[in-house]
Every structure is written in C-alpha cells, then in structure tokens.
Amino acid sequence: MSMTHTAQAVDEAHGHEHRQSFLRAYVFSTDHKVIGVQYAITSLLFLFFGFSLMMLMRWQLAYPGEALPFIGRLFGDERMPGGVMLPEFYNQLGAMHGTIMVFLGVVPLSVGAFGNYVMPLQIGAPDMAFPKLNMMSYWVYFVGGVTMLIGFFVPGGAAASGWTSYPPLSVIATTGQTVWLIGMVFLITSSLLGSVNFIVTILQLRAKGLSFMRLPLFVWSQFVTSFLLLLAFPPLEAAGVLQLMDRLAGTSFFLPSGLVVSGQPLMNTGGGSPLLWQHLFWFLAHPEVYVLILPALGIIAEIIANNTRKPVWGYRSVVYAMIFLGFMSFLVWAHHMFLTGMGTAISSFFQTTTMIISIPSVIILSAFFISLVGGSLRFNTPMLFALAFLPMFGIGGLTGLPLGLATSDIHLHDTYYVIGHFHYVVAPGTIFGLFAGIYFWYPKVTGRRMNETLGRIHFWGSFVCMNLIFFPMLIQGLAGVSRRLYDGGQQYAHAQGVLHLNEVMSVAAWTMGVFQLFFVVNFFLSLKTGKKAAPNVWEATTLDWAATTSPPLAHGNFAVVPQVYHGPYEYSVPGHAADFTPQNEFLKGS
C-alpha cells in the first residue's frame, strides 16, 4: 500500500545519508509523514471494522430473530447460537460500533492521519515539533485500539453499555466494560500527547511569512480541534478513572444509594451520582462532535477553493467562526441531558448556548456555498464528495436544532431521530469530507492519482445509500421509535407504521458496504496502475503542494525552505498568467 511508496522515497532520500533500519523507518518512525500513513491505515481498518459491526446489527433490525445465513454460526454459541443474535451481543455491537467509529476511526483519521501528514507540510515545517512524542501518540493509540478489540474475547464479551457508558448499568456490567475503560484511558492519553504536539507545531514552526491570517483553513481547523482535545478530554479521563475505581475498588462515585440489581440490593456505600458521569462524559463528548466535524470542514475548504479556482469566500469570517465554534462547544454539553431532571433555569441556559453555537456553523457553511457562486467548477472525485458534503452536513445541522430545544427534545430524546441527526453530521458529513481528502491528497502521498471512474462509482453509490440509511431514521424517530432496541421496535404499537423502513435501511447499508469495495480496490490498484501525478497535480496554492516531489522528501519535507508571500487561496488573481498563485511564489507588489 502507500507505505511501500513512501518507503521508496525514504530510501532514495537516505541513500546518501544513512540507511535506517526497517523498524526505524516504517514501524517506529518519527517522521510525521510515515506516522500519518500509519494512522491512516489503522484508522481506515477500524472504520471498516466498525462499519461491519453495524452491518451485523442491521440484520437483526431488519429480520429480528432470524438466523443470519452462512456467517451467523461463525460467531459461536455465546454470541449467535444457531446464527440468531443474542440481545447481549447486539448491545456489544452497538456500544463498540459507536466507540470504534468515533474514537478509533474518524478522529484518528481526520486528526492523526490528515493532521499529521498535511498540516506540517502546509505550514512549511520540517516535521512536527516533537517527533518522538508524535510516534508515541500513534503507538499509544494503537495499544488503545487493540485493548478495545480484546474486549470481545473476555468473558461476557465487549462493553455493552453504549458508547456513552452511562452508570449505573456500566458499573455493574461484565468485564468488557473494564477493558473499554482501560482502552479509553490509552486513547485519551494518545489524543492529549497529539494535541500538545499539534498546537506547538502550528505556533512555532510556521514558515517565514506565514502569519496566522495566511494559514490554510485546514490548519486552522486542526488548531481549534487540538484545543478542544486538549481541554475537553482530561475530564473524561478523570471520569474513566473514577468508573474504573467503581468497578475495581468498589467505590460508589457513580452509584446512588439503595440500588437494587436483579432483586438483590447492591452492596456498596452509595451516595454517588450517576449524573456526574453524564456531565463529565458530555463535557468531552460535545466538543468531540466538533472534533469530528472541524477537520472535515477544513478539508472541504481546501478542496472547494482548489476546484472552484476562487478564494474561499469570507476567509476571515470562517476563521473567526471556527474559533467561536470551538469556544462555544464547551458550553453546550447539557443539551444531552434535558431529560435528567434539570430545572428550567439551567435548561434554558444550555438551550440558549446551543442555539448560539448554530450560528458559526451556518456562517462556515454559507461561506462555502457562496464560494461556489460564479466559479468554473472542476467536477473531480474529491470535489463531488465536497459538494455532497455541504447539503448533507446542512441536513445534519438543521435536524439538530429540535434536539437543542428542551421542549422538542422531550419527544425526540433517545429516539432514532437522534441517530439520524448525528449520522447525517458524521457519515455523509465528516466521512464524505475524509473521503474527499483521501482522493485529494492521495497523489501527494503516493505520487499517483486514484482512478476517477471507480471514484465516481464509489461516490454515487455511497451518496444514494447514505440517504437511504439515515433519512428513514429521522422518520422512525419522529414516530417515536427508541434507539438501542434489540428488535427494532417490533413490540411497540406506535412503531408498526414505520417498521418496514428497517428493511430498507438495512439493504441500503449492505449495498453501501458493496460500494465501499470500489474504494478499497481503487485504493490498492492505484498504487501500481494510477496515473503518475505531478508534484502539484491539482494546481493548488498551499505549501503542501510546493513540496517538490510527490511523495515529499523523507527528511525536511522541502528541498528549499519556503517563504510565504500570500494568503492561502490566491486563485485566478487578475493580471496573473496562471490561474493559481502558490503561497511561496513571489509577485511584485506582494
């Protein structure tokens, strides 16, 4: 895979210096590009794995209680006896799908992979500020990921308390939950190390002339994201430690007094607060939503500017909106908790902040839409994904408003509407952004372009299927169907009218799985057969494309240390022969 290619480049550049051992060059490398590729491979595998868990769940939802043909029996009697899924296993799949997609898939891909690979190139840096720390971040993440997977093989199976792990259920759950918590502590530590590294790199290693208002929006998005990770993750780490104490040392941080489990009074001191976990969890998990979306917005900005051949409309507004978005994201978390018995005063506070935070999102999205106006668009695969991202993220954002208002949330809370809303933001939103990024930077990483035809098939297939999966969820949710139902709502009278949608969604999900194969094939095939790409294949302006080779040099990134003279998106400058002016190109009067 792309490793082999980077490998060659590393070797070529090293031929006349010193040869690194294989282990040093590819496994325990401190080079940000290799680490970026490591993150990319690992997180893509996790994304695929998390998606497979969901495809299994969709079988149970579409055909409750029916044996899964062919592969069902492979899961063993403690999970799927005779191919029929047990409720316990369904819960494990649900919890692990969420955890893996968010913490092991999307964030490592958008921050670990794209951030690591692209950001230092875009700011003209030789590497990250702390290369060894960077390597450690990856390996701690890796250990965390493996730990999560081990959960499936401990007695009682993996964590089954949802990705939110609400106590008291999570405290009295089987061993899998302990494994989950340990895994989370690793993942959080990895994120913290990474975010310190990112912020310092952006602050300290910008090339000469690259002032903050000349930073590409992708770098800005990474900057804000890193601050969110830095300050929001530690409370969850604390909460994780407290839950571990509850589970292992028998404390009662999250256990109220007088708890009765299966008719037996629980032998603990009590006096704890289950709501405390929710506060600490959502203090991270709401900023986390913006961690999921901001890097994707950054990627989309790069691709839209590049393919409209115009500057991004309202660059400064977008930057300020991103900063404000990051700031506000710390003040909205309890809109996840309207139903926990909070009074009207505090509910109104969180409702107000939630409405305020929608403003910067709208500013960013509007700026991107306006950027399209009057441009001569190039419809290549990255651009198709970017264009689809805009309305899909729009739907995701708008469907969030009723959830942010306490009154309507009472009806919609914990229904499939929430699932639909969130997935519209993250799946056809963030994941499309990430796909766009992969198609966009693939030539930089490997020196070859991905196949356009396969890319288009992948795009259209995913685009149609995504909507067939997630739109029915909104409908089911409005009808009142709860999430996390093992049988998809069969037992409920109010669900009967929308039950048939379960099959539609499931078939769409499996079909989407098929369309992802086009991506996988394209990804590997293009390594060998892809069209050779020039160093600046998209005729882009930012410094990542100024690196003289594709893939860039192994050490130092740039043959000549670049100096920056312009803003990031100087496309179609009047009076200029080429329709793009790289940031490092000196023009008279600039």
Next chain:
Amino acid sequence: MEIPYTVTPRPETGLFNAKAGIWLFLASEVMLFGALFTTYILLRVGAVVWPHGELDVPLATVNTAVLISSSITMVMAWASLKMNDFKKYRRYMGLTILLGICFLIIKGFEYAHHFASGELPNKSTFLAIYFTLTGLHGLHVIGGMIVNSYFWGPGSRMWKTEPERFTNRIEVAGLYWHFVDLVWIFLFPVLYLL
C-alpha cells in the same frame, strides 16, 4: 533538517518549543484535576454526612513542607545551571529527588495505616475520593521523579554538548514539578483540613 526553536525562542511567541508544550500539557492537567475537584464538590454537596478529622493532619503538614522544599530545590537546580554551576545543579537535583522519595514514603505510611485499620476506598465516598485524588497525585510525583532522575543521571550528559538546551529541559521539568506541588497545595486543605 533540524527542527527550529528547540533552544532559542521563536521571536513572535517568545517561547522555545518545549516550554509551549509543557504549558499546554499543564493546561490539560488543570482540567484533569479540575474534573476530580468537581467530583469532590458534587459528592460532598450531595452527601448526608461528611467525615471530618479522619486523616493525620500533622503528618500531612510535614509532607506539605517536604513537597514545598522539593520545589525550591528544583528551582535552585535550574538557577544553578543558569549560573553555570553544574556541581551545584547535581546537588540540588539530587535533593529534589530525595525529597520526592521522602514524600512518597510518608504517604506510604499514611496509606499503610489506612489499610491496616480497614479504611479502604470502598468504605465511604470520602475515602473513595481521598484515595483517588492522592493516588493520582502520587502517580504524578512518581512520573516527575522518573524524569528528574533521568536528568540527574544519564540525561545530564547533554550539559557538555548543549548546555542551553539542557537548561531549558530542566526548566520544563521544573514547571511540571512545581505544578505537582501546586496541586498538593490545594489537595491538602481540601482533604485534610476541611
């Protein structure tokens, strides 16, 4: 190609890389302990009774003095390097490590006493948060001591080759060590006195 600003500060920010890094890390530590203090407050506000005077105040007072002393020896170690006195640095750094060990031993006695009299974390909410906070703080002390020992021993070779960079490293290690001290300054009244 070398990574810039590992020794000299970048003019715009006035910081060298590691210093920016350690302050950001400490910011995240503030949030970590902040969450635990939040837990403490919320549990205490919700509790029917809260034990008072269960812990050994004189012993903890001694321990506070020990940790504060280790802070000043740490800052003196750095100042010695600034004054080009490597021998003095070794002495002060060694003293810092010893004081750290002293702190842990006293803490160990306290823990042993609790365990012996059956005061385990699962006995009350107070003991739960007490063990969690002091335990996590203790882990931070151990972490700091590992770093300090490295800079006292093998890591100090850098003084010969890159003295300025080494001085920076000690400053950064010091910032962390003082932070650990600072956390204890709040833990002490919150757990022992109130």
Next chain:
Amino acid sequence: MEATNTHDIDIKKHVRTYVLVFVSLLALTLVTVTVSYLHLEMRAAIFVALTIATVKGSLVACYFMHLISEKRLIYSTLILTAFFFVVLMWLPLFAHSNPIIYKNVP
C-alpha cells in the same frame, strides 16, 4: 557571553526571591493548619483555607514557575483553561441545585 555578569546578578536576585517565597509558603502552611484547629464555622473555614491555598498556589505559579514574567501566549492559554475549569466546576453544580419542582403533581 558578555551579558553573563549582569545575568548572574539577575539570577542571584531571583534566588533571593525564591527563598522568600519558600519561607512564606511554609509560614502560610502553618497558618492554615493552625486555623483548622480553631474549628471555625464551615463557611468561614472553607473561605480561609481556600484563600490561603490560592495565595500559596499563586506564589508557586508566579515565582517558581515564573508566570509573573511569562509571555502573552501562555497567559491566554491559561486564561482560557481557567475559564473552562470554572465552567466545568460550576455548571454541573448549578444543574444539580436546579431540580424540576413538581408543583402540580397530585
């Protein structure tokens, strides 16, 4: 290294400050312990103990961590952190102390 001399004097001045800070930290520790034996009323005790702790903490941060002469960037980071710290500490408490009151429930 022409500046070494003035630099040395500078550092020596600093060292004097460090010792002064150290002595006041020890003194404040004794004060706070002594006050705790007076068994003040809870509110007053909390106020006194936390005020002294804050003073001690500020001394450590300002002089040992030389925050008093630090760069703007660090100040802004710490102010941001302090703000979120306060948010994290107080909002859950407000939520806790603002329960729904069921007035019209029979």
